[in-house]
Amino acid sequence: MTDAALRIDNVTVSYGPFVALDRVSLDLEPHKTLGLVGESGSGKSTLARVVAGLIPPDEGRVLLGAEELGKRRTREQHKRIQLVFQNPDASLNPRHTIRRILGEALLFHKIVDRSKVADRCKELLARVRIDETALDRYPHEFSGGQRQRIAIARAIAVEPSILIADEPTSALDVSVQASVLELLNELKSELRLTMLFISHDLGVIHAISDTVAVMRKGRVVEISPKEIFFARPETSYGYELLSAVPKMPLIPTK
Amino acid sequence: MILGEYATLEAIESMRRKLGLDLPLGEQFVRFLRNIVVHGDTGSSIIYETSSRDLILDRAPVTLLLVGMACLLAILLALLLAILAATHKDGPLDHLIRILPAVTLGMPVFWVGLLLIMIFGVQLRWFPVGGAGEGGLDRIYSLTLPAITVAFSQIPSLVRSLRAQMLEVLESDFVVTLKAAGIPGRVILVKHVLRNSALPALMLLGVNTAYLIGGTLVVEQAFGLKGIGSLLFSAISNRDFPVIQGIALYCAFFVVVIGLLVEIASGYLDPRTKGEP
Amino acid sequence: MKDRNPVVELDGLTLATRSRQPLVSGVSFRVEAGASLGLVGESGSGKSLTLRSIIGLLPSGVQRVGGQIRRSGSCAMIFQDPIRALDPLCPVVGQLAEVVYYRQRVSRKAARSIALELLEMLGLPDSLRTKDRYPHQLSGGQCQRIVIAMALACKPDLLLCDEPTTALDVTVQRQILDLIARLQKELGYAVVFVTHNLAVASSMCSELCVMKEGRIVEQGDTLQLLRDPQHSYTRMLMNSVLPLPELERRADP
């Protein structure tokens, strides 16, 4: 097993009697995308927050390469792992301009010095195909899709090595969804990112993942490459999930 | 100070001993606590020589009745106004009711009392100008005006919160489901909307109890009622420390009890808070 | 079959906000008894407002400014977020019985027994009979079944569905969609199904209307429309449904 960019080792998280994560172990292959699929309450979002350092695991460890990530992370460790969230209305501070949102990330991690912040912000916006004039506007002046792109720009601003996407397209219209997925794929290859992509939508998982992991009630029930999973899922739960997806009716060719 | 400027040295010394001020501070405090716990008394009043507990208890009925009547009036009126405002959203009535809090915000309670006295007491003679009546029906009759005054200070905030809550409930999905299922509007309003809006309003009433009592104390002064309020103000002017502490303690106790009742009622009203796994 | 009067017919329906900003303009379609029509479109296309105007439950601030709605027979509606569609402070069986009582004009006792029958028909667990359960104690799927039961209690000729499965997991969605289809065959009501998911709409409905910014851009029989979509927006919607490879038959399902 090539050494993983990030290893989740036997992680358990419980809120009182309710066990959100039950001895979860997962590896993120470097420069690849692991698609994590599961129904609501399967613990996939909790796992994303554990990896991002927002929730300390009750048991188990998270390893960034060889380094174990403790309860309090160093500034460097924070820099290396970034998270993109689901809800476009809540992913950006409504009272900050886009310039301040991107600038804060750049300055805090000293990516560029103060004089070059404006230029770098413009580059970041161009990379996520948002017009420069957005810098002095507020989040409520953008559509859902645009806000998600700006959130992605903020995440890649600090040049992370691992990007976690927690259902970034679930709240978007289907037409906008495709463009955001494409953007994430481009950025992954351009910036040589390792990505953990979380979704309940099997179509999205199929479009973006290299490997697929299935979670159910806090446990990982199946991990297999995309081609194998979508054709011959190992577990009956995987099969049940795939067969339940509504498909377009087969159009009888003339 | 209490004995006036010309008190002789001995008089001061004897007063100190009587009040127990000569004991070391620690012991004074213990005696003070024992007094409260044992017989709910914060020491006897310096002026009336009787224990402050008895003083308060004999004046309490007037104040408690006044607070009770004010609460009842406030709830009924607030409910009525909120329903009218919420059901006629953005109509003339709604705007009128929304202006109410703005106008009454700056009205001192006692000033409202004076106005009511002037209009209903002096000009129209509907109500007695002051005094708490001889008890029974006459007392309720003479406490009506003060009760209206105290209720008046509570109604605006209650109406505002109840109206906002009802509007939110009226727009919520389950009311739409019930309407789609053809349940008559009246039934939805009473059985579903009111019940869901009652809880936050109840909480607000619980929180405002302290202001309610504060208002009552002041209104007693304006109407010259012999309740805890006037006892407090006389205790103030005579620097009658134990009585003041006693009143503060009883008011706080009353507020905590009301808070507890509100908590129990909300547990009963809202199953989500009752014993959740 | 054409001359039978339709269960619902919309003719040039136009909705606007109080400040005359158009939300829905010139929407017309008709649904025969027992047929099923899908309203497909993205957020802001006015599909949900069109549905709510059929049952006359437009949100405050939205008015009908043009067109007619002709409806024969009774209609009922089910909603997107099942848990919020039920009164949080009232036991679920009680709510169902209340609908039966008012819509079917029967005694309180009869209403409760009909309610329990409906629960069974909808495949809800018996535990609901004995103990009073509240919406927050049930799963999304169970709540949606209660809402469907409330709709059936109105003995509808037309069932309006406003994205009933969008908030549910994919396995529960499959059960609810099958349930609606099965009950349609049994009870014969017509369905108007609103969704943003073209795959769900095309698998549920025999006819489709594609809506964009308050207008119908394309309308017609589902298979014929999917075979050669006329409007570019329809094509875009079809392309954005992410394809899934064929799932091989499993020996042991």
Added chain:
Amino acid sequence: MSSAQPELRIRRASKLERSLKRIWSLPSLLWGCILLAILIAVALLAPIISPYHPSEQNMAAILQPPSSEHWLGTDQLGRDLFARLIYAARTDLKIMALAEIVPFCVGVFLGMVAGYYGKWADALITLATDTFIAFPFYLIVIIVAFVSGAGEKGIYITFMLVGWIVYARVVRGLSASLRKQEWIAAARTLGLPNIKIILRHLLPNVLPQAVVVLMTDMAVLLVAIVTLGYLGIGIAPPTPDWGTMISEGQPFISTKWWLSAAPGFAVVYAGIALSLIGDGLADLWRRK
């Protein structure tokens, strides 16, 4: 297949122009500001407006009805009522404004700390608020005024002790819900220290709501100051105060009702102005 990016070429109105346009479109905010401005102007220009000095007694003209000479008549010591009214505005409004500053800052900060950190911080601050809220406000004011002597000092101290609660409660609730928002989680993922997140991210989102509460609370404080004056334990005479004016007018209520009524209406006027501004600001920020 990526959709073209709509151009954002809308004329960029300057920030000032935009905010003025917004205020103009909100009648309640506009009228609130106008009314308050008039009140402050009258208070500041009192010496110019009023021909008489507030405490200048004129035994020959006791309890005169309003006349061209004395616009609102005179009180039982022959002092010009109108002069006393506008000079009283100075004292009462000054105390109201000054007494709010510290409680507002303390309340907002403690509210954010309680809402954001939760657990022990929340328990501690809630304990403090619940104990203070149990005592009726007037009672505390009276006891403190009694201990520290009547006059402004007592009011400032009391309000320092009690005034912060209403802000702490509102801000705590708001911060607890904002804490779950994803842009706070994003700031934490970035590695920002908590104190920076509170000041940079939470404060700008909490401030608007706190200012709305400030408006109504100022009116409540003004009423409290006036009530203390009425009870004789607020601002010591001879400095003019609306409360003392009302209590002085009370004995003549049946004949000279305006002696007590006029100061009351002044307080009501201030209340209306402040609550209009409060409602206006609430709409303004809700719409943004």
